[in-house]
Amino acid sequence: MSAVQSCPICHQPSGATSTHASTMPLEDMSVRVCESCTCVFFGATVPRLEDCYRARVWGGPPRAEFAEREDGSIGRATPAARSARTAAKLHALRGALRRGSALSASVLDVGCRDGVFASAARERFRGLELAALEPWLPWRDEAVARGLNVTAAIAESVEGGSVDIVTEFDLLDHFADPVAHLQALARLMKPSGHLVLGVSSIERCAGMLHPHRLRRDAPVGLTRRSLRAACTAAGLDAQIWEDGPTLFAVCERGEVTPEAPAAGEAAALALAFEENDGRLHLKRVLAQHGPTDAALRVAGVAARGCRTPRCYAALCWDVAAACERGGRVELAAQWSAHADEGRLSQNVA
Ligand SMILES: [Zn+2]
Numbered sequence: 230m231s232a233v234q235s236c237p238i239c240h241q242p243s244g245a246t247s248t249h250a251s252t253m254p255l256e257d258m259s260v261r262v263c264e265s266c267t268c269v270f271f272g273a274t275v276p277r278l279e280d281c282y283r284a285r286v287w288g289g290p291p292r293a294e295f296a297e298r299e300d301g302s303i304g305r306a307t308p309a310a311r312s313a314r315t316a317a318k319l320h321a322l323r324g325a326l327r328r329g330s331a332l333s334a335s336v337l338d339v340g341c342r343d344g345v346f347a348s349a350a351r352e353r354f355r356g357l358e359l360a361a362l363e364p365w366l367p368w369r370d371e372a373v374a375r376g377l378n379v380t381a382a383i384a385e386s387v388e389g390g391s392v393d394i395v396t397e398f399d400l401l402d403h404f405a406d407p408v409a410h411l412q413a414l415a416r417l418m419k420p421s422g423h424l425v426l427g428v429s430s431i432e433r434c435a436g437m438l439h440p441h442r443l444r445r446d447a448p449v450g451l452t453r454r455s456l457r458a459a460c461t462a463a464g465l466d467a468q469i470w471e472d473g474p475t476l477f478a479v480c481e482r483g484e485v486t487p488e489a490p491a492a493g494e495a496a497a498l499a500l501a502f503e504e505n506d507g508r509l510h511l512k513r514v515l516a517q518h519g520p521t522d523a524a525l526r527v528a529g530v531a532a533r534g535c536r537t538p539r540c541y542a543a544l545c546w547d548v549a550a551a552c553e554r555g556g557r558v559e560l561a562a563q564w565s566a567h568a569d570e571g572r573l574s575q576n577v578a
Contacts, residue, residue, distance in 0.1 A: 236263035237270055237405055237449055238459045260438060260502065262495040266458035266488075269431050269450030269498070275405040278385050282340060282364050284403045288446025291399035292429035293474035295436060299550070301512030303436040317472040318346050318398055318427050319353050324468075325394045325423040325479045326354065333358055334393040337417060339384045340364075340400040344372025350396075351377070362387065389416040398427040401459075402447045411463035415482065424465065424480040428456065432498060433474040437505050451476060452498065454491055461485045497537075504540035507531060508547065515551035520560065525552075532567070542568045 235241060241263050261270050276284070293314065296306040326334060333356045338347045341361035351359050361379045363369040372379045380387070384397075395417050404410040414424055431437060431450030438450075451459070453469055456476050460467035466483030469476060511531050518524050528548045535541035545568035552561035 236261075236266060236268050238268045238408060238455055238462060239263060239266045241265045260499075262499045263455065264495045265490040266455045267452045267491050267494050267498055268455035268458070269452070271448050278383060278404075279364065281403045281405070281410075282383055282400070284446040285340070285342070285400065286365055286368075288403070292402070292431065292434040292447065292450075293399070295434060297435040297509075299554075300516035301509050301547075303509075306435075313473070314475060315346055315349055317475060317477065318396075319349060320472075321425050321427060321477040321479060322350055322354070322394070322396060325396075325425045328479065328481070329393055329423055330421070332356075335391070336360070336394045336396060337362065337392045339395060339397040339414060339417075341372050341377070341379060342368045342399075344368075344375045344377045344379065346396070346398060347372065347377050348375045384410070384417060385413045387417070389418070391419060392417050392422055393419060394423050394425060396425040399429065401426060401428045401456075402431075402449045402451055405448050407449055407451075407459045408462045411459055411465060415463055415465055415480075418482075420482065422481070424478075426456075426460075426467075426478040426480065427475050430471055430474055430476045432501060433471065435474070436509060437502050454488065454494065457488060461487050500536060501540070504535060504537055505543075507534075508540055508544045511544065512547045512551075515548065520548070520552045520555040520557050525560070538571055541571065 262268075263270070290305060294306045294311055295303050296310065298304050322336070335358040336350065338350070338359070338361040341347050341363045344361065347359060347361050351357060359378065361372060361377055362382050362384060363372055363379050364381055364383050366381060369379050369381045395414050397414060401407050401410060418424060428451050430452065432452055453471065453476060456478060457467055457469055460478060460480050464482060464484065465480040466485050467478040467480040469478045471477070508531070511528060514527070515524055525548070528544070532541060532544055532548070535544060545564050549561045549564035549568065552558070552564060
């Protein structure tokens with residue numbers, strides 16, 4: 230077991246004194262953003278492969294299945310939002326089916342959990358030769374109860390080379406070495422095969438770095454750029470898109486020229502995390518104490534301190550909503566106007 234000291238994707242060094250990474254302290258751990266590929270990573274230890282799969286069990290739902298509540302807390306997304314995510318996964322699979330040439334494609338869903346996606350895929354696309362892997366036995370049993378063909382195994386341990394389409398959702402960010410895991414997935418495919426990936430986008434998820442407890446279980450936070458870098462390093466040519474808080478990719482084997490390093494993107498992402506944490510803190514204070522004069526003075530200072538338009542607008546909307554709930558309707562209107570205008574006039578708070 231050793232602590233991760235450099236970017237887990239592109240291996241840019243990022244020691245405490247390195248200039249290669251933006252570092253910001255959070256609780257007892259540092260959150261690092263790779264200057265080159267914008268991968269977000271935590272000083273976590275490298276677990277055994279089986280434990281990366283196991284982390285889905287004790288780590289709770291994927292980051293993309295959380296939502297921000299009115300009081301600033303981060304909770305489980307609604308069943309409707311989760312259904313929409315399953316639909317987005319099916320859409321991604323459809324993309325791979327269109328690209329492939331097999332009449333009756335063989336599909337292997339890696340880490341299928343309780344089989345919700347695989348059984349939805351079986352219903353939507355008739356004629357698929359569908360199998361799944363799930364090492365966590367209670368989930369495996371649930372998936373089998375849905376009538377699925379599930380083997381209790383990890384991708385790294387099964388024989389490969391025979392599958393048209395490999396699908397994997399909400400697993401990649403549990404690996405301290407995502408590139409090695411992608412290589413293991415690529416090995417399962419036929420030479421002409423496709424890989425369909427879905428993983429939480431750390432910059433689009435509710436609370437971004439919240440809930441903090443997820444960090445230990447999901448040691449890597451992926452952005453569009455870092456997902457591409459990981460696929461490229463694994464010898465995969467990826468078409469990537471975002472659907473709400475989820476990054477999707479359809480990949481095939483191919484040599485791709487790595488993207489140039491992200492100038493300023495890492496620092497902007499670190500700033501977005503920091504400002505979002507501050508905004509959530511203020512939102513919780515307003516929920517607890519109501520829109521008192523003192524709380525609104527703090528809000529005014531916080532708003533003037535915002536350095537990104539995105540955080541500024543979100544903060545103003547939070548304050549407007551708190552004012553409305555607290556019956557201060559005129560102030561609510563003023564704060565809504567600030568959100569629209571994108572700046573704070575001097576006569577408020
Ligand atoms: Zn990197």
